[in-house]
Amino acid sequence: MSDAGRILVVEDDDGQRKLLVAVLQADGWATFEAGSGDAAIELLDKGSEVDVILSDLMMPGTDGRGLLAVVTERWPEVPFVVMTAFATVDSAVELLHAGAHHYLPKPVKLPELRIAVRRALEATRTKRELARLRRKVGLPADVVGVSRQMQQIFETAIRVAPSSTPVLITGETGVGKEVVARAIHGASGRDNFVALNCAALPPNLVESELFGFKRGAFTDATRDHAGLVEVAVQGTLFLDEVAEVPLVTQPKLLRFLQDGEFRRLGDSQARRSNARVIAATNRDPAEEVAAGRMRDDLYYRLNIVHIVIPPLRERPVDIPALADQLVDRLAARYQLARADLTPETVAALAAYRWPGNIRELENVLARALALRSGQRITVQDLPPEIGKVAATGVVGAAAPEPTLPLEEVERRHILRVLEATGGNKLKAAEILGIDRSTLHRKLKQMHGAAALGM
Ligand SMILES: Nc1ncnc2c1ncn2[C@@H]1O[C@H](COP(=O)(O)OP(=O)(O)OP(=O)(O)O)[C@@H](O)[C@H]1O
Ligand SMILES: [Mg+2]
Secondary structure, three states: OOOOOEEEEEOOOHHHHHHHHHHHHHOOOEEEEEOOHHHHHHHHHOOOOOOEEEEEOOOOOOOHHHHHHHHHHHOOOOOEEEEEOOOOHHHHHHHHHOOOOEEEEOOOOHHHHHHHHHHHHHHHHHHHHHHHHHHHHOOOOOOOOOOHHHHHHHHHHHHHOOOOOOEEEEOOOOOOHHHHHHHHHHHHOOOOEEEEEHHHOOHHHHHHHHHEEOOOOOOOOOOOEEOHHHHOOOOEEEEEOHHHOOOOOHHHHHHHHHHOEEEOEOOOOEEEOOOEEEEEEOOOHHHHHHOOOOOHHHHHHHOOEEEEOOOHHHOOOHHHHHHHHHHHHHHHHHOOOOOOEOHHHHHHHHHOOOOOHHHHHHHHHHHHHHHOOOOOEOHHHOOHHHHHHHHHOOOOOOOOOOOOOHHHHHHHHHHHHHHHOOOOHHHHHHHHOOOHHHHHHHHHHHHHHHHOOO
């Protein structure tokens, strides 16, 4: 996609259309024009590459609503911004439900237009980046990860998927261990995904849940029972919180990992299963071994392929895309209209430390989506400890040192925001609250100063 972005303006009033086109071109965007919904469809049909559609609502023939329906059906990746003079709350909600990315009340105000177009272009870019990654590694549609770290993890996941090698996944709570486990399973071609949370069971039940039992093995064992290794015989067995497997059960798990053999509790018959084990824990397994809570031989056996998922605060570039994806997912789940995040909101989310990682981000967005007062999710819709970050404007770790000149603080802040957006200047400019040409100028000045050794 060219950096400029290509905008299709659909408006039946010639004067208004020419004006919009002139404004957008002056901002550096490439434009297409259509005087009706039908002309727009014809243009798209010809294969014109469009990044955003900006459309009037009331038009003769195929009107804005009709065009929106065709676009969501045939070109779902292209965001659709509606302009309408009759923007009631009801019609706005209806349009957003119908798939519009954004709506602008007429007469269109230029700053609002610019923000809407930028957000829409950003959405296109994120969607396309993800689509590329997804094609490369075969990821499910709702998994997000644009950071270098996550891309590497997904590539490892895809590489180990076809074998039956055990995989150990570690990382803080809520970082996406189960998501990665499911991605491996998804790419493996195995039958079923069976999960056991070892921390959710009383220790004495872990073994019978895993390996099953024979009738009469204990008081309540009134009939034979297959364990999860049998349920997942050609599938994937996900052992969550594997550090909680009791020491007495660990040798049996090790045996199973080594040769696929196990016995149901109380049964002398050896059985076999092809289940592939993926184990996860939010503890440090080496520490568990040192503390005597995990057998070292089990640890070595599990540790053949070890995927470490970094906490969200170490990969802030994932936050904007994750937030967008989670808002979509949550809106669908709770039957709410989807809502855009303001640039300040995105900046505040990217700056927060997220001790609860993606699960915490999900909760914060669910709350914001349910309680928001306006059409967009603003900083006021965030819990105060997260919104506060926006007020200080600091992205990343520590606040700037009090002895720095203003210019240096600005320089460092710009570099941090660029880093947080993965070098995306459009997004960075939006977070910084300046337009792209101002950012370009500042970057040029910074390069100039660096070249002069200043
Ligand atoms: N890459 C991702 N893209 C989209 N959503 C994600 C991603 N990673 C995690 N999530 C979401 O975040 C939430 C937590 O993920 P998950 O359950 O996999 O974390 P976990 O590491 O297993 O957490 P815990 O240690 O608490 O078990 C889930 O709702 C999941 O859908
Ligand atoms: Mg989990």
